[in-house]
Amino acid sequence: MARTSSRRTPTAAPPMNWMLYYVNPTREEFIRLNLPPECNTARVRYIQSCNGLVCLAYEDFKAIYVVNPSTKRFKRIPTPKIKAKFGIRLNFGFDCITNDYKLLRSACDSVNSFKAELYSANANSWKEIQASDILQNFRIFPDSVMYIERFHKLIADDAVLFLYPFPPYPDLRRRSVILDFEGSFALIFNNVSVYSLWTLEDVCGKLSWNKKFNLEFDSKISWVVSYLGDGQFVARHNDRDQYIFYDYKKKETKKFLPAASFKDITLVTKYTESLVSLDCFQPWE
Numbered sequence: 001m002a003r004t005s006s007r008r009t010p011t012a013a014p015p016m017n018w019m020l021y022y023v024n025p026t027r028e029e030f031i032r033l034n035l036p037p038e039c040n041t042a043r044v045r046y047i048q049s050c051n052g053l054v055c056l057a058y059e060d061f062k063a064i065y066v067v068n069p070s071t072k073r074f075k076r077i078p079t080p081k082i083k084a085k086f087g088i089r090l091n092f093g094f095d096c097i098t099n100d101y102k103l104l105r106s107a108c109d110s111v112n113s114f115k116a117e118l119y120s121a122n123a124n125s126w127k128e129i130q131a132s133d134i135l136q137n138f139r140i141f142p143d144s145v146m147y148i149e150r151f152h153k154l155i156a157d158d159a160v161l162f163l164y165p166f167p168p169y170p171d172l173r174r175r176s177v178i179l180d181f182e183g184s185f186a187l188i189f190n191n192v193s194v195y196s197l198w199t200l201e202d203v204c205g206k207l208s209w210n211k212k213f214n215l216e217f218d219s220k221i222s223w224v225v226s227y228l229g230d231g232q233f234v235a236r237h238n239d240r241d242q243y244i245f246y247d248y249k250k251k252e253t254k255k256f257l258p259a260a261s262f263k264d265i266t267l268v269t270k271y272t273e274s275l276v277s278l279d280c281f282q283p284w285e
Contacts (some may be wrong), residue, residue: 036074036284039065048092052196053101055092064090064103066121070273073281080105081126082115098122103277121278176224181212181269188215188224195224217244230238230271 039056044065047055057064061084064077085105091104103119105126117128176188185200187209195215200207215224221235221244228234231249236242245254 035069036065038063038076038284039067039074047090049271050092050094050101052272052276053092053278054271055090055103057090061088061090061105061107066092066101066278068274068277068281071275071277071281073277075278075281077103077119078125080117080119081128082107082117084108084115087114101165113271124279134162142245179224179227182229186212195221213248215246215248217246217253226270 016272035044035056043059045058045059047057047064049055052068052070054067054069055064056067061080064080066077067074070272079169082105087106087108089106093102093104094100095102099122101121104116105119106114108114117126119126129142146156179186179188179199181199187198189196189198195217197215198209199212201210203210217235220238222238223236225234225236225243228245231247233246233248235244235246237244237255242255246252247254270282
C-alpha cells in the first residue's frame with residue numbers, strides 16, 4: 001500500500017488531499033483504495049493497518065477513524081479522554097486473546113506528566129492505563145504484539161509484556177524498524193554494503209535472535225521499509241524519490257517506477273484486503 005499526496009502549484013499551503021493505493025509488485029498494478037470524505041484531506045495521516053482495516057487520524061489526533069477500503073465502511077472512534085498538548089503516539093492492532101481491536105494512545109499533558117489510554121472496539125470506549133516513560137517509544141506489531149525499542153518488562157493492568165534486547169550487532173543504529181517476517185519479529189542490519197536479516201525465535205523454550213540470511217541488493221539502498229510477504233521486501237533507493245522491490249528467494253531487484261501521479265509517495269506498507277468490520281461501521285457511499 002502506498003500513500004501519495006496530490007499537489008497543486010507551489011504555495012505555502014499544504015497538499016489539498018492524499019490518496020491510498022494498493023500496489024501489486026508482481027503485476028505492477030496500482031489500485032486506488034477508496035476513503036470516506038472525512039478522511040480525504042491533507043490533515044489526515046495514516047497510522048497503521050491490521051487485517052484489512054486501516055487506522056487514520058487527523059494531525060492533532062482528536063479525530064480517529066478505522067476504515068475498511070474494500071467494503072467502503074468506516075467508523076469514527078470516540079474522542080480520547082486524555083487531553084494532550086504534545087508527544088502524542090497512536091498505534092492500532094488486534095488482540096487475539098480477547099478477540100478485540102484496540103488502539104493504544106500515549107501523550108503528555110504537561111512537561112513532566114506522561115499518560116496512556118487503551119481503546120477497545122468491543123467496549124467502544126477508552127480506558128486510562130498505568131503508564132511509564134518507556135511507553136513513549138512504543139509501536140504495535142502487525143499481529144498485535146506491542147514492542148518498545150528498549151530492554152524492559154512492562155506491567156499494565158494484568159498484562160505482562162516482555163521485551164527483549166537487540167541482537168549482538170556492532171552498530172545498532174544501522175538497522176531497520178522491526179518487521180513482520182513470516183510471523184516472526186525481524187530486524188535488518190547494514191554493515192557497509194551487507195544487509196543481514198535476524199529473527200527472534202523460540203529455541204528450546206528460550207527466545208533468541210538468529211541470523212537468517214543476507215539480502216543481496218543489486219542497487220544502493222538507504223533504508224529497508226517493510227516485508228510484504230512471499231519473499232518481497234520494499235526498500236528506499238538512494239534516490240529519495242524511488243522505492244525498489246527485492247525478492248530474496250529469486251535474488252531479484254525491481255525498481256519501483258511510479259507514474260507522475262505517484263511521484264510524491266510518502267509511505268509503503270503491507271496491506272491485506274478483507275471483509276472485517278467493527279460494530280457501528282457505516283457505509284460512506
